[in-house]
Amino acid sequence: MSFGGGPAWPGEPGPGPGDRSQNQPPYGQQGGQQPYGQGYGQGQAQGYGHGQGYGQQPYAAAPLPPAQPYPADGRYSASGPLNGGSDTPDWSALADASAARKRRRRLLVVGGAALATAGIGTAIALAVVNSGEPSGSATAAPRSSQAPELPAGGSAEPQPSFSSVAPPPPPDPMDYISIPAKDTAPLTADSLFPGRTLTLGKNGYTKGAVAATADCASTGQAGLAGVLARHDCTRMVRATYERDGVAVTVGVAVFASPEAAQKAKKEAVGGIATLAGSGVEPFCQTRTVCLRRANALGRYAYFTQAGFTSGKRVTKADEPVFASSDDLGTFAFDQIYGRGRAQASAAATGG
Structure with a gap:
């Protein structure tokens, strides 16, 4: 679907109502131009509803009257010529554009939250895998960042103690038949x-x-x-x-x-x-x-x-x-x- 009636560069005639030129980009794709809401004050023509709207469907705004050129300084003015030379702004179009921006912002917030949730889940999964314990274990004790202190022997098990004095050798039978x-x-x-x-x-x-x-x-x-x-x-x-x-x-x-x-x-x-x-x-x-x-x-x-x-x-x-x-x-x-x-x-x- 193509959209007629979008703003044109100053000094260039805008398309008239019902003009469906083959060279006109589809609605919401302004040939590399920035989304709506970023063109005012930059001297660039913008298309309403650039990008995807709620539910991943393009927003179809009501057709506007024939576009009028912006002031020479490229700045928007509420009292400037916007609606066929009338001094009254088109409040319906402005409300629709504001709603589209809110929907887009809401989608960005929801998408960012989903990405953040996925990232946290991935980090938790990696931590569980690295720890070598099942993620569903409800009885796993919290790990300490420090190793438990062991006794001086270096083992948690009790160690037998031995005398440092070597036992005497057993008697030699030859001594008893020689001495x-x-x-x-x-x-x-x-x-x-x-x-x-x-x-x-x-x-x-x-x-x-x-x-x-x-x-x-x-x-x-x-x-x-x-x-x-x-x-x-x-x-x-x-x-x-x-x-x-x-x-x-x-x-x-x-x-x-x-x-x-x-x-x-x-x-x-x-x-x-x-x-x-x-x-x-x-x-x-x-x-x-x-x-x-x-x-x-x-x-x-x-x-x-x-x-x-x-x-x-x-x-x-x-x-x-x-x-x-x-x-x-x-x-x-x-x-x-x-x-x-x-x-x-x-x-x-x-x-």
């Missing part, structure tokens, strides 16, 4: 060789005679007596075990220090005197060959002599004799170390 002042447990044949039978692996043994003496030299044969005396052996405990015609006498000698026990082991010659009786026939007598061994642990040295109760000479092919010697030597080692472990455990528990 006479600590090795105070009773040493008898029954404590060192308990029971009547002994099972080691698949081999079962019967215990024969046992003996204990402070005269270590009397228990040695073919040079071992001198070795025991030279290194001050203080006690010798012996026991004999028998299995299928093979007998073994094991003797445990006690010295003042581990060094003395090691020397007695290295210098050992001859062997420990065997014990017969309690169901075991004499063995390893003169003019025969037996298997002799020596070892040491802590301040103890232990010796074994194994052979046939029949008096047969032992050869390298006699596996039962070697196996029995190994069994009783391992048993002596375990009993000596077990003595140290028992005393260390009693010291640790205050027993």
Whole structure:
């Protein structure tokens, strides 16, 4: 729809009533001119109702009488020629223009409020997303701008406390079989060789005679007596075990220090005197060959002599004799170390 009757530039004839020129811009689009209400006092012709009215529809004002040129200075005057030379202003047109301005202003206010509301909603949504909490949560506690104070340990959970003093190391069983002042447990044949039978692996043994003496030299044969005396052996405990015609006498000698026990082991010659009786026939007598061994642990040295109760000479092919010697030597080692472990455990528990 085009509008005829709008103001024209001074000195140019305005379109007459009913003139619908093809070059006339549509109503409300003045070819880049400013909206109504901004042209007066600027020397520019304006079209009524430029822009959109309420409800996004152009405002259709009643046609005005043929336009008259503005005064030469471009300023509006209520007494100037505006309505065909009449001195009375067109109050209807002015009221319509004022209503259009109010509607446009109201639309701007409503649009601005809508934009502001949308911006606030967007900011709230971003804040909720950044906080990692659902926007509909009614139980979320308000966040504090400061982190809660933690105890000195740096954790909200109670922390166990530890003493700065390191606990003493557990007692070493080797100390109790190496140092006479600590090795105070009773040493008898029954404590060192308990029971009547002994099972080691698949081999079962019967215990024969046992003996204990402070005269270590009397228990040695073919040079071992001198070795025991030279290194001050203080006690010798012996026991004999028998299995299928093979007998073994094991003797445990006690010295003042581990060094003395090691020397007695290295210098050992001859062997420990065997014990017969309690169901075991004499063995390893003169003019025969037996298997002799020596070892040491802590301040103890232990010796074994194994052979046939029949008096047969032992050869390298006699596996039962070697196996029995190994069994009783391992048993002596375990009993000596077990003595140290028992005393260390009693010291640790205050027993």
